[in-house]
Amino acid sequence: MSASTRSGLQLFVDRLHRRSSLTGEEAEGLLALRGSVRIEKANVDIVSPGEVTDHACLVLDGLAGRFGVVIDGRRQITALHIAGDMCDLHSLVAPTAGWALQALSPTAILRVPHRQLTDLARRFPNVATAFWRDCSVDASILSQWVVNVGRRSALSSMAHLLCEMGTRLENSGVCSRTAFRFPATQYQLGDALGLTPVHVNRVLQELRSRDLLTFHACEVRIRDWGRLAALGDFDEAYLYANGRREALPARDEPHRVPTC
Amino acid sequence: MSASTRSGLQLFVDRLHRRSSLTGEEAEGLLALRGSVRIEKANVDIVSPGEVTDHACLVLDGLAGRFGVVIDGRRQITALHIAGDMCDLHSLVAPTAGWALQALSPTAILRVPHRQLTDLARRFPNVATAFWRDCSVDASILSQWVVNVGRRSALSSMAHLLCEMGTRLENSGVCSRTAFRFPATQYQLGDALGLTPVHVNRVLQELRSRDLLTFHACEVRIRDWGRLAALGDFDEAYLYANGRREALPARDEPHRVPTC
């Protein structure tokens, strides 16, 4: 097993562990997952819309995105995935992709056969719940994405996006939220926010001129986190599923009766 | 048990059954769910952001929506739920709500204690998978919502929304996709699409003047489905999770080896 596979799986386990308690045995089972690694080029489908997959894609290094397409050729990114994210964990229960998965820059992807994941989920129901919860967090991020695109100004939604990515990267432990590598072009940022690349450029200039951040050669440096977060109306709560919780509580566990 | 509870649960089971095979015993278990029914007023929180719930909300009749809020008070609807939808099934694994749940018009809600659902999910792993898959479909709808809000013109996204709601209502078997009740105000439609109510009004007029539909007193009548779907770039595939599938395939089931 390559070093990058090991560290990628470790990031994935950490990600799950942040939200769900896992036993040592369960964590070991996850770390023992095997698949093939591929370096994916930017802007080429890793998974195409309508494709039925028999594996899930774990990002080892780089940046991947899910793309929705509109008939006239315009694209909308609906999710960005960083190292340690299993992009399409939901493909375990819904293997037909409804969108395209692409790398935004050269990205290492580990393809994990569904078979291994379902085996694990069957052996450890707790892991199945952790998977489901992980999908819930992705859905929660997606919800915020709708708000971002629908109701915030270009300036505010760019601020929000950068705060989100910084926070997610810091949480996964690979860098600081105020200084991170974000290998996306202005064109791709436009696809994420529903803006044209030209306007993305102007928005970034405005953020720079307000001394909020620098963004050059894919390196983001946030100079004033507080003001940027305020501008983006950023509240990181949605990135968590209220901490560690036993998944499906044991039947004999105390459990409050609903008040209604 | 009231008649509306019975028919609401039946709709929910049908919804699950459309995507996941359920045995008779499993379906019976679902139909035996019990909770309290409440008629919720429009525009009042049923679930508030940050609230930790111990029950899930099944829509029996009416229309409910999930609302994200921006600091300046503007709102964005991220999901609409019709009769038979368990709005917050994901609260089973992530009980802290990140958004508000509200009725758009007076709506009957059945509050089902998590306890009953988790018991069922533990007893029948197949049901747990059906739940997870149901959440995946919701996420898929959410993805399209991002595309709709981010990349389509107001006219096109309104067309898309109406096609989606028509199709979902028809699928649940309560009416035709070209003639259905849709109890939302123009203000709420604006919240769903990221538009102002004034512009919603103009968009609806444009759709009417093109002879595509009528929309009066909450009754939608689509006069030319083909042209409306084309205008909205609507492809219903995303509303399904590729039909009926065994959830976590049995360990000894044939399963293709990944090609990579």
Added chain:
DNA sequence: CGACTCATTGAGCGAAGTCAACGTCCGTGG
């Protein structure tokens, strides 16, 4: 060096927002 991709800048335009007024429907209460 040339080809290519990405970032930047400018000028003009248009879709959607803002503000404000008025119409319509409906329930309520004098």
Added chain:
DNA sequence: CCACGGACGTTGACTTCGCTCAATGAGTCG
């Protein structure tokens, strides 16, 4: 029975944010 109030729908005038089109830098790779 009608007057009143409130919520929702409609319309017009004006503004603005972000798009379009087009050209020019800047950086990189073969």
